[in-house]
Amino acid sequence: MAVKICGTGSYTPSYVMDNNGIAKLVDTSDAWIRERTGVERRHIVSKETTVSMASEAGHRALLRAQITAAEVDLIIVSTISSNVILPCAACEVQKALGAVNATCFDLSAACTGFVLAYNTAAAYLASGVYKTALIIGSESLSNLTDWKDRSTCILFGDGAGAAVLQADSRKMYLPKTHSDGGKGGALSLKSRHDWNLLGTEHPSDGDGYFMQMDGKTIFQFAVRKVPEVIREVLEENGLRQEEITWYLLHQANKRIIDAVARHLGEPIEKFPMNIQEYGNTSSASIPILLDEMAQKGMLNAGDKLVIAGFGAGLTWGASVYEWI
Numbered sequence: 185m186a187v188k189i190c191g192t193g194s195y196t197p198s199y200v201m202d203n204n205g206i207a208k209l210v211d212t213s214d215a216w217i218r219e220r221t222g223v224e225r226r227h228i229v230s231k232e233t234t235v236s237m238a239s240e241a242g243h244r245a246l247l248r249a250q251i252t253a254a255e256v257d258l259i260i261v262s263t264i265s266s267n268v269i270l271p272c273a274a275c276e277v278q279k280a281l282g283a284v285n286a287t288c289f290d291l292s293a294a295c296t297g298f299v300l301a302y303n304t305a306a307a308y309l310a311s312g313v314y315k316t317a318l319i320i321g322s323e324s325l326s327n328l329t330d331w332k333d334r335s336t337c338i339l340f341g342d343g344a345g346a347a348v349l350q351a352d353s354r355k356m357y358l359p360k361t362h363s364d365g366g367k368g369g370a371l372s373l374k375s376r377h378d379w380n381l382l383g384t385e386h387p388s389d390g391d392g393y394f395m396q397m398d399g400k401t402i403f404q405f406a407v408r409k410v411p412e413v414i415r416e417v418l419e420e421n422g423l424r425q426e427e428i429t430w431y432l433l434h435q436a437n438k439r440i441i442d443a444v445a446r447h448l449g450e451p452i453e454k455f456p457m458n459i460q461e462y463g464n465t466s467s468a469s470i471p472i473l474l475d476e477m478a479q480k481g482m483l484n485a486g487d488k489l490v491i492a493g494f495g496a497g498l499t500w501g502a503s504v505y506e507w508i
């Protein structure tokens with residue numbers, strides 16, 4: 185059993201900050217950000233939250249799939265930036281959509297999160313545990329960003345993307361995923377709840393309560409591991425690179441995507457990008473891109489897609505999907 189994507193949806197905030205706006209906050213320039221990252225602007229939450237964006241993206245995906253909320257029996261929200269800890273974001277989405285029959289939980293794996301949400305839902309659907317899944321990546325990274333740190337604040341943005349999945353009789357492609365907790369210090373963020381009554385003092389806005397990143401290490405990790413895991417997933421499924429129509433990579437940095445294409449010896453045209461518009465939206469970047477491609481009519485029946493995520497953890501992975 186495989187899965188089919190029945191519909192996609194996305195939501196991005198209407199407030200847009202371009203690179204010149206960032207240059208008013210920190211010592212940087214539009215030219216530097218474009219050249220080093222490919223980012224030109226990013227959408228930032230004002231009245232939206234991670235849950236509200238997830239709900240709207242999910243609603244749009246259900247409309248496109250022509251599936252009612254009551255038919256959904258699994259909701260997974262991938263996020264590292266939810267505005268709620270309890271109840272989980274997925275339960276809040278359930279409430280907003282009226283998906284009364286769904287089992288709901290969140291998944292936290294940063295920029296690999298959407299790939300892992302897809303794999304998790306696919307395994308449940310293929311085994312017959314659930315019939316209809318709504319998977320969502322939603323992030324308000326602007327809330328986790330130190331707007332005084334020019335090495336990180338130039339990169340990130342907010343948004344949500346969603347897909348409705350159902351079981352399908354075709355052959356299932358197996359994913360390839362990895363983690364290396366030993367290198368987790370390269371991209372970290374302490375919880376504001378990282379204290380205890382008898383031990384440390386209650387934290388204030390100090391070091392570690394915004395995203396901290398060793399950009400070079402993450403860059404080198406991505407450039408090495410993403411081509412490797414793409415080769416692994418193709419080999420696992422007996423596929424050749426020539427059979428792949430599109431590579432949908434997590435939108436972290438244009439130079440990372442360029443380097444992955446070069447390492448694979450693939451034309452850059454097979455790597456659609458929207459990082460210029462949204463920046464790095466972590467687990468939302470792949471489903472937003474997927475939805476934009478679907479709405480633009482770029483995806484045709486039989487197209488084989490590789491989705492690949494990488495990021496904090498460290499985590500990385502790739503999955504194959506054939507569009508129908």
Ligand code: ACO
Pocket residue numbers: 211212213216217220221294295334335338371397398399400402403436437464466494495496
């Ligand atoms: N504007 C202007 N100058 C800057 C800026 C900035 N925003 N940031 C750094 N610089 C300066 C540095 O101080 C340095 O100056 P120096 O040479 O005088 O010391 C110079 O520019 C080069 O800095 P580097 O850090 O070497 O720049 P680099 O080319 O590595 O680019 C970047 C930095 C864009 C962060 C890059 O390393 C990167 O994209 N890394 C990957 C990050 C990433 O993808 N993270 C997300 C992972 S996904 C997830 O899980 C959320």
